[in-house]
Amino acid sequence: xxxxxxxxxxxxxxxxxxxxxxxxxxxxxxxxxxxxxxxxxxxxxxxxxxxxxxxxxxxxxxxxxxxxxxxxxxxxxxxxxxxxxxxxxxxxxxxxxxxxxxxxxxxxxxxxxxxxxxxxxxxxxxxxxxxxxxxxxxxxxxxxxxxxxxxxxxxxxxxxxxxxxxxxxxxxxxxxxxxxxxxxxxxxxxxxxxxxxxx
Amino acid sequence: xxxxxxxxxxxxxxxxxxxxxxxxxxxxxxxxxxxxxxxxxxxxxxxxxxxxxxxxxxxxxxxxxxxxxxxxxxxxxxxxxxxxxxxxxxxxxxxxxxxxxxxxxxxxxxxxxxxxxxxxxxxxxxxxxxxxxxxxxxxxxxxxxxxxxxxxxxxxxxxxxxxxxxxxxxxxxxxxxxxxxxxxxxxxxxxxxxxxxxxxxxxxxxxxxxxxxxxxxxxxxxxxxxxxxxxxxxxxxxxxxxxxxxxxxxxxxxxxxxxxxxxxxxxxxxxxxxxxxxxxxxxxxxxxxxxxxxxxxxxxxxxxxxxxxxxxxxxxxxxxxxxxxxxxxxxxxxxxxxxxxxxxxxxxxxxxxxxxxxxxxxxxxxxxxxxxxxxxxxxxxxxxxxxxxxxxxxxxxxxx
Numbered sequence: 001x002x003x004x005x006x007x008x009x010x011x012x013x014x015x016x017x018x019x020x021x022x023x024x025x026x027x028x029x030x031x032x033x034x035x036x037x038x039x040x041x042x043x044x045x046x047x048x049x050x051x052x053x054x055x056x057x058x059x060x061x062x063x064x065x066x067x068x069x070x071x072x073x074x075x076x077x078x079x080x081x082x083x084x085x086x087x088x089x090x091x092x093x094x095x096x097x098x099x100x101x102x103x104x105x106x107x108x109x110x111x112x113x114x115x116x117x118x119x120x121x122x123x124x125x126x127x128x129x130x131x132x133x134x135x136x137x138x139x140x141x142x143x144x145x146x147x148x149x150x151x152x153x154x155x156x157x158x159x160x161x162x163x164x165x166x167x168x169x170x171x172x173x174x175x176x177x178x179x180x181x182x183x184x185x186x187x188x189x190x191x192x193x194x195x196x197x198x199x
Numbered sequence: 200x201x202x203x204x205x206x207x208x209x210x211x212x213x214x215x216x217x218x219x220x221x222x223x224x225x226x227x228x229x230x231x232x233x234x235x236x237x238x239x240x241x242x243x244x245x246x247x248x249x250x251x252x253x254x255x256x257x258x259x260x261x262x263x264x265x266x267x268x269x270x271x272x273x274x275x276x277x278x279x280x281x282x283x284x285x286x287x288x289x290x291x292x293x294x295x296x297x298x299x300x301x302x303x304x305x306x307x308x309x310x311x312x313x314x315x316x317x318x319x320x321x322x323x324x325x326x327x328x329x330x331x332x333x334x335x336x337x338x339x340x341x342x343x344x345x346x347x348x349x350x351x352x353x354x355x356x357x358x359x360x361x362x363x364x365x366x367x368x369x370x371x372x373x374x375x376x377x378x379x380x381x382x383x384x385x386x387x388x389x390x391x392x393x394x395x396x397x398x399x400x401x402x403x404x405x406x407x408x409x410x411x412x413x414x415x416x417x418x419x420x421x422x423x424x425x426x427x428x429x430x431x432x433x434x435x436x437x438x439x440x441x442x443x444x445x446x447x448x449x450x451x452x453x454x455x456x457x458x459x460x461x462x463x464x465x466x467x468x469x470x471x472x473x474x475x476x477x478x479x480x481x482x483x484x485x486x487x488x489x490x491x492x493x494x495x496x497x498x499x500x501x502x503x504x505x506x507x508x509x510x511x512x513x514x515x516x517x518x519x520x521x522x523x524x525x526x527x528x529x530x531x532x533x534x535x536x537x538x539x540x541x542x543x544x545x546x547x548x549x550x551x552x553x554x555x556x557x558x559x560x561x562x563x564x565x566x567x568x569x570x571x572x573x574x575x576x577x578x579x580x581x582x583x584x585x586x587x588x589x590x591x592x593x594x595x596x597x598x599x
Binding site: 029030031033034035036037039041042045046047048049050051052086087088089098099100103105110111112113115116119120123124127130131173174175176177178196197198 | 255256257285286299300301306307308309310314317318364367368369370376377379381385386387388389393437438440442443444445446447448449452453456458459461462463464465466467468469470573574575576
């Protein structure tokens with residue numbers, strides 16, 4: 001401990017010396033670099049959807065409306081009913097399988113937040129043409145996937161109010177970080193306790 | 200003098216035997232004028248180290264692996280840095296490019312590349328490793344070569360501006376807890392980074408190994424999140440949003456999670472844990488003769504500096520300390536070397552790393568006992584068990 005203190009004192013002294021000689025300390029913010037980002041520009045580019053629904057746009061859809069869309073836009077890769085195909089993952093099923101020998105991780109069995117389904121469809125799907133779906137279509141496809149997984153009824157209207165309220169089956173199935181881990185070996189693992197999670 | 204003239208005459212005819220059994224190969228004898236200068240050079244035409252990858256259903260999706268067995272030192276040539284894309288490599292015109300920084304800040308800002316280069320800069324050497332690297336070892340399907348087992352691992356000198364500098368410029372609000380980063384690839388890959396890491400050592404990088412970042416590595420701008428799983432090192436960075444919670448994007452809330460025996464899963468398991476692997480001799484190589492061979496490999500830890508690498512040549516019966524190439528850098532690859540004399544017998548070679556937090560690289564058995572055998576949505580992540588190679592009597596090296 002004493003050695004540490006001596007070391008930091010020396011470090012401090014040498015820093016002071018350097019500063020006085022070349023007048024170079026850490027620059028203080030702001031440096032005035034960059035230009036203001038207009039609110040309009042931000043809202044045009046901001047794709048983030050938070051688990052509490054922040055960022056969800058207007059629009060609505062039901063599973064009934066989503067079924068024909070799924071056939072056109074999704075079934076070629078994910079199967080007629082979301083069962084998956086050779087190189088593409090299933091989106092449906094696996095409820096109750098996680099604790100067993102053959103876990104099947106799908107939207108229904110594994111994903112903890114319904115907002116993530118909406119976000120990922122808008123962000124990345126359909127694979128050859130991401131960003132091409134209208135917001136109503138994204139709501140309808142989300143509703144259809146939740147319906148196929150037995151999470152919402154076929155006629156339930158999904159919109160920016162109802163979507164974040166949906167409680168996914170595996171919502172409480174996760175442990176955050178390596179926290180509390182003493183395996184496989186014990187060591188000091190910094191910063192695991194400071195993750196701030198959604199309510 | 201007469202001898203010299205005669206020798207020249209002989210050499211002019213190509214490879215030639217001179218005197219009693221002395222052969223001077225063409226290459227040493229050639230006096231042809233060499234090639235001229237060039238604006239940007241390629242490697243020797245005789246060199247052929249390659250990334251390897253399997254075809255995938257969608258060509259823009261998947262990974263290619265670094266030939267660790269062919270590399271020297273700790274820096275991965277930019278052309279051989281492993282790749283992992285979700286929707287292909289976008290082509291981005293830097294003149295049209297801007298980074299957007301907004302959310303819980305007092306001054307939402309946008310930056311051109313020139314403006315980003317105006318900031319105080321850092322250059323730091325860090326590894327990037329895919330969370331799924333060596334996952335097949337966990338599964339019990341040991342790879343035949345180190346490129347296949349551990350090739351989702353590379354190390355570069357990254358140059359850019361610290362994320363903390365940009366966040367200070369924009370002014371963080373008190374409620375700031377997470378930074379949501381988003382790429383400009385077609386799928387708009389996105390991950391959330393806790394504020395403590397964002398303010399620590401994350402680099403918004405435009406340089407890789409002394410030049411602009413390669414397109415496959417995120418040109419013109421990427422995040423380097425030292426020591427953390429590759430997926431969070433967002434490439435083609437277009438947007439940074441300060442938030443009070445993680446976005447729970449697909450890649451952080453369901454992919455890149457670690458499924459446990461009881462059916463629960465760990466998420467936000469960011470750090471790539473203490474690891475090492477012998478790259479020479481390694482699977483697929485062949486010891487041509489008995490006698491001296493150097494055993495060399497790479498060690499790394501997402502927690503900090505490597506402090507020790509031990510090597511065993513008898514299947515873990517005994518261990519000796521390897522020499523670590525200096526300087527040993529935090530969250531960078533560390534080259535280790537140990538001299539060895541191969542007497543022509545079978546030998547099982549393996550390495551075991553320790554880092555500055557005291558984490559000792561475990562065996563596969565210990566890891567499997569602790570984490571079980573359940574595969575998550577993208578297989579096994581964060582495997583870092585000891586990897587043995589077997590040297591056979593004929594000098595061939597294979598996996599166990």
